[in-house]
Amino acid sequence: MCVMVPSSRIHGIFTPHVVPLDARGDINETALRHYVDWLIDKGVHGLYPNGSTGEFTRFSAEERRRITRIVCEQSAGRVPVLAGAAEANIRETIAACEASHQYGARAVGIVSPIYYRLSADGVFAYFREIARESPIDVTLYNIPMFASPIDLPTIRRLSEFDRIVGIKDSSGDLAGMMRMIEAVRPLRPDFVFMTGWDVVLVPMLLAGCQGGINATSGVVPELTRAIYDLTMAGRIDVAYRLQYTLLRLFDTAFAAGDFPDGFRLAASLRGFDFGAGRQPLTAEQVAKLSAARQPIDGQIRDALTDLGAA
Numbered sequence: 262m263c264v265m266v267p268s269s270r271i272h273g274i275f276t277p278h279v280v281p282l283d284a285r286g287d288i289n290e291t292a293l294r295h296y297v298d299w300l301i302d303k304g305v306h307g308l309y310p311n312g313s314t315g316e317f318t319r320f321s322a323e324e325r326r327r328i329t330r331i332v333c334e335q336s337a338g339r340v341p342v343l344a345g346a347a348e349a350n351i352r353e354t355i356a357a358c359e360a361s362h363q364y365g366a367r368a369v370g371i372v373s374p375i376y377y378r379l380s381a382d383g384v385f386a387y388f389r390e391i392a393r394e395s396p397i398d399v400t401l402y403n404i405p406m407f408a409s410p411i412d413l414p415t416i417r418r419l420s421e422f423d424r425i426v427g428i429k430d431s432s433g434d435l436a437g438m439m440r441m442i443e444a445v446r447p448l449r450p451d452f453v454f455m456t457g458w459d460v461v462l463v464p465m466l467l468a469g470c471q472g473g474i475n476a477t478s479g480v481v482p483e484l485t486r487a488i489y490d491l492t493m494a495g496r497i498d499v500a501y502r503l504q505y506t507l508l509r510l511f512d513t514a515f516a517a518g519d520f521p522d523g524f525r526l527a528a529s530l531r532g533f534d535f536g537a538g539r540q541p542l543t544a545e546q547v548a549k550l551s552a553a554r555q556p557i558d559g560q561i562r563d564a565l566t567d568l569g570a571a
Contacts, residue, residue: 264509265546265571266306266313268386270451270453270471271307271341271343271367271368271400271426271427271453271455271471271472272306272453272471272472273305273307273387273479273486273489274305274306274307274473274482274485274486274489275306275307275308275309275343275455275472275473275474275475275478276300276305276307276308276309276313276470276474276475276478276479276482276548277306277309277312277315277457277474277475277478277479278296278297278300278308278309278312278314278315278479278528279315279447279479279521279524279525279528279535279538280293280310280315280316280320280328280535280537281293281296281315281533281534281536282535282536282537282538283536284536286536286539288320288324288327288328288331289535289536291329292533292534292535293328293331293332293335293350293483293511294335294537295332295533296533297331297332297335297336297542298335299531299533300330300479301336301340302338303483303486303536304482304483304486305474305478305482305486306340306341306486306489307340307341307342307343307362307367307483308332308336308340308341308342308343309329309343309344309345309370309474310328310329310332310342311325311329311345311346311347312345312370312429312474313404313407313476313520313521314476314479314521314524315345316521316538316539316540317345317347318375319538319539319540320539321390322348322357324518325345325357326357326360326364326411327467329342329344329345329360329361329366329402330360330363330364331404331532332344333364333365334364335365336345337407337459338365341366341367341368342361342364342365342366342367343366343367343368343369343370343400343474344364344366344368344369344370344568345369345370345371345372345377346358346360346361346369346370346371346379346400347370347371347372347402349375349376350374351387351390351391353392354371354391354405355391355394355395356434357369358371358391358394358395358396358399359395359397359411360415361397362373362395362396362397365439366397367397368397368398368399368400368402368426368427369397369398369399370386370399370400370401370402370429370474371399371400371401371402372402372403372404372407372408373387373402373403373408373410373411374387374408374409375389375408375409375411378409379409381383381414381415381423382411383409383411383417384412384415385415385419386412388401388411388415388419388422388425389419391423391424392419392422392424392425393422393424395424398424398425398426399424399425399426400425400426400428400429400453400455401419401425401427401428401429402428402429402431402457402460403416403429403430403431403432404431404432404457405431405432406431410432411428411507412438413437413441413444415551416428416441416444416445417444417461418444419529420445420448420449421448421449422544426451426453426489427449427452427453427454427455427471428441428452428453428454428455429455429456429457430454430455430456430457430458430472431456431457431458433456433458433460435461435465435468436462438454438456438468438469438470439468439469441454442454442468442469442470446533453471454469454471455470455471455472455473455474455510456469456470456472456473457473457474457475458475459475459476459477459478459485459507459511460504460508460511460512461495461507462475462485462488462489462490462492462504462507463492463497463500463501463504466489466493467492467497471522473485473489475515476511476514476521476524477507477511477527478523479511479526479528480510480514480524480527480528480530480531480561480569481561481564481565481568482509483506483565483568484507484564484565484567484568485507487503487563487568487571488503488504488507490499491503491571499562499571502567502571503567503568503571506563506564506567506568507564509563510557510560510561510563512555513526513556513557513560514526514552514557515561517549517550517553517557518542518546518549518550518553519540519546521538521542522538522542522546522550523550523553523557525538525548526553526554526557527538527557527561530554530557530558530561531561
């Protein structure tokens, strides 16, 4: 079990990182531990194993728990771990919460149930059960492109449960985030709002978010950390200049292939051998990723250059 991080409010840049795989497609534990060390050394505030960028649905429940355990062990209390704990049903999700608690994660992130499109009442009932049973703090994960959306009235209702401490919102809807903050903060001043949409990190921070859980932080962690620090310090002009640099990298990686293949490729260009992802690719997809390699590498170099000039 890893060293427990003292309980504190989640904030800053958390990395929903990719998982290195070996030639057989199995978890490359040595490479994953090395990557965790690198991310921490580069300044991220926390780690987010088993997120969308980590292709969590393409691993077994046992593999997901192993990933969480490895990340908790390797972080060893240096940064908090916010572990993805979403499973296919309520019992397995609660079991994943229990495992994450045992490994020493600070909290878990849970997306609405996938496949079945639930009503708002269905989403509420699901998270209410988790809030009652989980031994670890829970952050909601709203990603409407992949799962049942968590609407504002439901978020407000769920904020009344002490165990639910925040939300990661990946809709990219700035006005929606502002309405969320306005509705929930009077009820729960300690409730945490994290944006999962990289290209609006600065405006989301200015609107009142405590940080971001962003795929690009696994590629250029020093850039995302700088954007956060500059925004918090009130150096908004410089923060926005770097935000536009991040936007260009994000757009290039996102367009390189089916998500998150472009981000897996981009992270590998920082000197890691992540291997191929779990999703089989056609020859055309492989060619598209290969063609994106040089542009993405150029965007990374531009980002690091711009950071040095900030």
